[in-house]
Amino acid sequence: MSVRKIKDGVYAVGVNHWDRKLFDEIIPLPNGTSYNSYLIIGSQYTALIDTVDPALQDGLINNLKEFKDLKVDYIISQHAEQDHSGSIPKILEMYPDAKVVTNEKCKELLIEHLGIPDEKFIVIKDYDKLSLGNKTLTFIFTPWVHWPETMSTYLQEDKILFTCDFFGSHYATSELYAKNSEIVLEGAKRYYAEIMMPFRNFIKSNINKIEKFDFEIIAPSHGPMWNDPKFIINAYLDWISPVVKNEVVVLYTSMHGSTKVIVDELYNRLVENGIKVTPFNLVSADLGEIAISLVDAATIIFAFPTVLTGPHPLGASITYFVNAIKPKTKFASFITSYGWGGMTIKWVKEHIGNLKVEMLGELEFKGLPKKEDIEKVNEIVMRIVEAHKSIGIL
Ligand SMILES: Cc1cc2nc3c(=O)[nH]c(=O)nc-3n(C[C@H](O)[C@H](O)[C@H](O)COP(=O)(O)O)c2cc1C
Numbered sequence: 001m002s003v004r005k006i007k008d009g010v011y012a013v014g015v016n017h018w019d020r021k022l023f024d025e026i027i028p029l030p031n032g033t034s035y036n037s038y039l040i041i042g043s044q045y046t047a048l049i050d051t052v053d054p055a056l057q058d059g060l061i062n063n064l065k066e067f068k069d070l071k072v073d074y075i076i077s078q079h080a081e082q083d084h085s086g087s088i089p090k091i092l093e094m095y096p097d098a099k100v101v102t103n104e105k106c107k108e109l110l111i112e113h114l115g116i117p118d119e120k121f122i123v124i125k126d127y128d129k130l131s132l133g134n135k136t137l138t139f140i141f142t143p144w145v146h147w148p149e150t151m152s153t154y155l156q157e158d159k160i161l162f163t164c165d166f167f168g169s170h171y172a173t174s175e176l177y178a179k180n181s182e183i184v185l186e187g188a189k190r191y192y193a194e195i196m197m198p199f200r201n202f203i204k205s206n207i208n209k210i211e212k213f214d215f216e217i218i219a220p221s222h223g224p225m226w227n228d229p230k231f232i233i234n235a236y237l238d239w240i241s242p243v244v245k246n247e248v249v250v251l252y253t254s255m256h257g258s259t260k261v262i263v264d265e266l267y268n269r270l271v272e273n274g275i276k277v278t279p280f281n282l283v284s285a286d287l288g289e290i291a292i293s294l295v296d297a298a299t300i301i302f303a304f305p306t307v308l309t310g311p312h313p314l315g316a317s318i319t320y321f322v323n324a325i326k327p328k329t330k331f332a333s334f335i336t337s338y339g340w341g342g343m344t345i346k347w348v349k350e351h352i353g354n355l356k357v358e359m360l361g362e363l364e365f366k367g368l369p370k371k372e373d374i375e376k377v378n379e380i381v382m383r384i385v386e387a388h389k390s391i392g393i394l
Contacts, residue, residue, distance in 0.1 A: 003039075006225070010039070010041075011040075011067075012038060012176060014036035014052050014063075015052050015060060015063075016032060016033075016172040016174070017032050017056060020033055026194075027170075027288045031170060031171045031172060031187055033170040033171070036219065037049065037051050037060055037084075039067070040155060042134055046073050047072070047130070047137065048074070048098075049162050050084040051084060051087035051090075052083070053087070054086035054090070060087055060091075072098045073099070073132075074101045075101065077102040078151050078164040079150050079221070080114075084165075084221050085113070100116060101139075103123065103125070103126075106151070136155070136156045137154065138156065139152075139153055142166055142209065145199060159214060159216040159217065161213060163221075164221045165221060167188070167233075169220070170190050171222075178223065178224040178225065180228055180231045184224060185235060190288045192236070193295050194288065197295065207233060239295050239296075242328060244330055244391070245298060246276060247298060248298070248299040248301060249278050249290070249293045249300050249329075250266065250303060251322070253283055253315060255305055256305075258368050258369065259303050262363065262365075262374075265369075265374055266377055266381065267279055269377060269381040270381055273385045275384065275385070282318055290321075295327065295328075299333070299384055302318075302332065305336060305337045306339070310344055310347045311347055316351075322355070323352050329355060330356070330358060330391065331358050332357040333359070337367065337368075338364065344364070358387065360380060
């Protein structure tokens with residue numbers, strides 16, 4: 001990605017990671033991602049907002065070299081995670097007089113993670129301003145989107161709000177703006193589901209905080225910028241709202257097909273009853289797609305066999321993940337096939353403490369499901385139907 005001008009004196013200097021396949025070594029990236037860095041050249045001082053993942057730092061360096069006689073005075077660090085901060089040491093080498101401008105918490109994390117020396121920092125407080133001459137930055141603390149130190153930066157004269165991970169999307173593109181397309185929104189939802197959803201409760205207060213500023217562009221640190229900020233803010237408000245959709249997510253695996261018989265039965269009966277069902281075979285499912293589905297789903301069904309007295313390891317792993325990302329799901333049900341005995345359902349129930357779900361039935365059956373097990377499926381389906389009706393989504 002070469003340098004792109006956003007406004008007079010404001011440039012996108014970050015890089016696309018077109019071929020990155022996994023984020024956090026776990027979430028697939030069908031459309032890659034980007035690490036955005038923004039250069040703001042004021043009449044007196046120049047600031048760089050965030051850097052890029054160190055794996056691609058040469059791209060940032062080459063972009064900065066396109067500016068003749070550039071001197072960076074301030075590196076604004078909005079988030080200490082390495083995909084945005086990891087190239088700060090290299091930029092400090094290039095511009096030894098530059099100072100890292102950030103909050104106290106971020107400073108502490110940057111020292112711990114990157115070993116940046118104490119004397120390199122200027123510590124700012126919530127709503128502090130920094131003048132670059134004809135351009136003014138205001139720092140707005142937006143904690144827990146998604147680390148404790150995260151903050152946003154408002155560029156008053158150009159009405160741009162830099163938000164780092166907040167409103168980011170996993171989407172590598174040569175376009176500057178998101179154009180509100182479904183595909184970018186999907187990338188934003190993929191990002192939200194893994195990274196932001198666990199901190200849903202902090203998002204509303206952060207949106208209230210930023211909305212006091214008059215901005216026309218949201219410039220995140222992943223994916224394209226939003227020149228229709230309402231579009232992504234409204235998407236976030238929808239995702240964090242307590243409202244769930246008439247959808248069931250089935251997380252299943254089956255070694256010899258026994259659990260799968262029940263999953264198929266559940267699928268057919270739920271669909272017959274007008275409920276959207278998304279089954280994910282844990283062997284091959286894209287974890288990002290599972291997380292995306294859980295942003296809206298009213299109900300989760302955990303369905304996997306018993307292995308070595310507990311859940312199949314893929315079942316244990318997904319249970320841990322779902323519990324960690326804390327979806328707003330309201331109902332859950334549990335299915336397992338076993339050979340001689342085990343504790344699978346008990347284990348799963350004990351490991352979903354973060355989910356505020358009403359349990360809508362469970363089915364533990366030996367070997368292949370029998371007639372009475374199939375009948376039990378109907379009971380579970382009717383409970384799900386009633387539950388969805390009770391909250392007015394069916
Ligand atoms: C490696 C392995 C370990 C198993 N461990 C247990 C166990 O500890 N307790 C049990 O009741 N069944 C155990 N089983 C039996 C399965 O739970 C049983 O065959 C079940 O019906 C498989 O369901 P599926 O066809 O959906 O994979 C084990 C099976 C395998 C392959």
